[in-house]
Amino acid sequence: MSDLKYQQFKGNSAADIPAVSENCLYRAEIPYAPENYSEMSRKGYIFADRTLGVSIAVNKCSLDLDKMIRFSIEASSGDDEDVLNIALASFPFDRRFHVRPVPDNEVAGDIIRKWVSELSEVYVCKYKDKTVGFIDLEPYGDNDCFIHLAAVEERYRAAGVAVSLYAFALKKAKEKGCDKLLGRISAGNTAVMNLYTYLGGVFSEPVDVFVRNEI
Amino acid sequence: MTNLEKYRNAFVEGLGVSEDQVDGLTFQAVPAWDSVGHMSLIAALEDAFDIVFDTDDIVDFSSFEKGKEILAKYDIVI
DSSP states (O other): OOOOOOOEEOHHHHHHOOOOOOSEEEEEEEOTTTTTHHHHHTTTEEEEEEEEEEEEGGGGOOHHHHHHHSEEEESSSOOHHHHHHHHHHHOSTTTTOOOOOSSSSSHHHHHHHHHHHHOOOOEEETTTTEEEEEEEEEEETEEEEEHHHHHEEEGGIIIIIHHHHHHHHHHHHHTTTTTTTEEETTTTTTHHHHHHTTTOEEEEEEEEEEEEEEO | OOOHHHHHHHHHHHOOHHHHHHTOBBSSSSSSSSSSHHHHHHHHHHHTOOOOOOOOHHHHOOOOOHHHHHHTTTTTOO
């Protein structure tokens, strides 16, 4: 376990984010605006990633979701360890977890463990009785669902497991009567971006992620 | 249309690649053959040959050549 304390901030602009002061890990999120960069730099941060909100209008989706769900998917039951192991192996650079300028697996591992322990509605994809991927679908606001975390074991990543999981999430959102299926992804994650686009996702609300400048 | 023509067309349609890219194509050799592209290819092949692939075959379908072997299991000779 990493001994470093971790502080996370969200604001509307750089003015809302405190300067780094303690010897601890910092991660800050603010909506994209070019004028933030110099102030964030003065406060001791460096730019780490840009994320995009994504929204799928559930009732406008005319895809044959059952045809897209080609793997067995079920509510998680006793799959926590598998889910954690897949998550630990799946995010080598993801800035939700890598809060140091240079990716640090020990620190990221601690944050991933916390994230996974807080997941509440996990569905797992099984192939030959093995868990090969998962997706967590959380209620959001009054009438939407949010994909909080999803990952697929590397070997099965492009074999249709991800498509099956996201199509399943969309089907679940329909069954729950949700208006929108929401998510947030790194702008650099083109694989997931293509997947959301295929499902009718629309991207908006860019948010910049900054971490403490240790370089 | 011959089975080979149908097979090649499914790659063009499913992956959005040009005809001259199809021969010898392997999984992830082009950006279009990702998770979404893979399932589009599978759907295009199922439509073209009126079959439904087993899950094992969806996982194993890793190249233009491997796909011919898999289709032979469904009595489709390319």
